[in-house]
Amino acid sequence: MPSPFPGMDPYLEGSLWTTFHFAFGAELVRQLAPQLRPRYLALPVERLVFDETNDVAITTSSFYPDVSILNVQPPIDQISVERHTAPLQLATVIPETVPHVSIEIRDTANHQLVTAIEILSPTNKRGDGRLEYLTKRRRILTSTTHLLEIDFLRQGQRVPMQQPLPDAHYFVFLSRADRRPILDVWPILIHEPLPTVPIPLLKDDPDVPIDLQKTFTATYDLLGYDLLINYAQSADIPGDTPTQEWMDRTLQSQGLRDTH
Numbered sequence: 001m002p003s004p005f006p007g008m009d010p011y012l013e014g015s016l017w018t019t020f021h022f023a024f025g026a027e028l029v030r031q032l033a034p035q036l037r038p039r040y041l042a043l044p045v046e047r048l049v050f051d052e053t054n055d056v057a058i059t060t061s062s063f064y065p066d067v068s069i070l071n072v073q074p075p076i077d078q079i080s081v082e083r084h085t086a087p088l089q090l091a092t093v094i095p096e097t098v099p100h101v102s103i104e105i106r107d108t109a110n111h112q113l114v115t116a117i118e119i120l121s122p123t124n125k126r127g128d129g130r131l132e133y134l135t136k137r138r139r140i141l142t143s144t145t146h147l148l149e150i151d152f153l154r155q156g157q158r159v160p161m162q163q164p165l166p167d168a169h170y171f172v173f174l175s176r177a178d179r180r181p182i183l184d185v186w187p188i189l190i191h192e193p194l195p196t197v198p199i200p201l202l203k204d205d206p207d208v209p210i211d212l213q214k215t216f217t218a219t220y221d222l223l224g225y226d227l228l229i230n231y232a233q234s235a236d237i238p239g240d241t242p243t244q245e246w247m248d249r250t251l252q253s254q255g256l257r258d259t260h
Helices: 017-036 127-141 212-223 241-253
Strands: 040-051 096-107 113-119 146-151 170-175 184-188 196-199 208-211
Touching (some): 017 040, 017 113, 017 208, 127 146, 146 196, 170 196
Parallel strands (some): 113 146
Antiparallel strands (some): 040 096, 096 113, 146 170
16 A cells, blocks of 8 residues: 655654665665666665764752752761662663665766765754764765755754755755756655656766656555554654644545544
8 A cells, every 4th residue: 555645754754764764775776777777877875873862861950059058968977878889770872873875876987976865864964963964965065976865854954055945844955066056956845746856977968867756655665664654643753733734634534544
């Protein structure tokens, strides 16, 4: 059964994102490969990015009492030693490595990196992971490599732009090496199908189109997300009120959400 949503499925933006990210990247390669042969190859490339949770519990009330209260400590010899025999058992924050998959299109003659395709993940859009991604992005933008960025996540920071982006749920950005700093931008609303976008190659070769909706649908069907997602429950990533109301109506119209 296909996704109940006409474009990106917002239920994939949460805990299922890593599975979708890998499978969508693999399907992009599969869709592109026949169009690129024999002059080009589409190669998946994996790298590890450190991510750190923002859920750090810090309590300051016991460290900084109100200055108007005089805290009189008992003499040291009156303090029970038993207070210090059992240490607290608390968890610290340890960064975890998160795998990211990008796609490199290289020519078969010289193995030159022609086009980089990035499917943005939550770690690309926050904290140290964002800084790592922006460093990589800067290297590409100052080279002769084209860059296609696919942002199917509503949360997190967008890529840096000189002008404000339009109000949309998802974006695709294409930076052609010969047109920088101007980007082609596809704003995508949640109720719209995903677009078909061009993949630029070397100067004398025409663009290759990639149908992102077709790629998404094939990914969704292959992994059987209809058997995994419980649409009767709320999505991991909630929407603003209009978005959430639209999601509820869409699911109700297909019998996947109680009308009450």
